[in-house]
Structures are given as C-alpha cells and as structure tokens.
Amino acid sequence: xxxxxxxxxxxxxxxxxxxxxxxxxxxxxxxxxxxxxxxxxxxxxxxxxxxxxxxxxxxxxxxxxxxxxxxxxxxxxxxxx
Numbered sequence: 292x293x294x295x296x297x298x299x300x301x302x303x304x305x306x307x308x309x310x311x312x313x314x315x316x317x318x319x320x321x322x323x324x325x326x327x328x329x330x331x332x333x334x335x336x337x338x339x340x341x342x343x344x345x346x347x348x349x350x351x352x353x354x355x356x357x358x359x360x361x362x363x364x365x366x367x368x369x370x371x372x
Contacts, residue, residue, distance in 0.1 A: 294349045300325070304339045306332075317341065 302320070304313045317327055325343040333340055 296347050296349050298345045298347055299328075300343050300345075302341045302343065303333075304341065306337055306339065313339065313341075 302316065304316070320327075320343055323345075325345045327341055328344045329342045331340050332338070
C-alpha cells in the first residue's frame, strides 16, 4: 500500500539572468517531476523566488512480503528480474 505525499523546494533566480535562463531551469526541474506552484519577486525586484512541488509516493512497509522476499532470495540464484 502507498500514500501520496508532496515535496517542496524553492529556487532563487536573478532577474538579470533573463527569461531564457529561468525558463530552461524550470524546464529542467519539470523533467524531474517538479511543478512550479508560485513565484514572487523579492529584494527590490532583483530576484525571483520560485516554489516547486513534486508528488511522491510513500510505500507502507509490508512485513509479510518483506519476509517472503527475503526467503525467496535465499533460494534463488542470481538476479531474478
């Protein structure tokens, strides 16, 4: 069983970097699964702060399956996948 969770992070950009650099950076984060959730201007308009969010899945431990997997690994040779 699994649960949904969210990671959050922020990235600070200098306005002087220009939109191309900022866009390329945001696209790179997007390829890693991050979504832009908010962006604000700070430091007298010289910097932008982008808040990013990423959905993650937290797997609940399953003691019975863990024990079965451990026993199976003892009785198989090599990589079973």
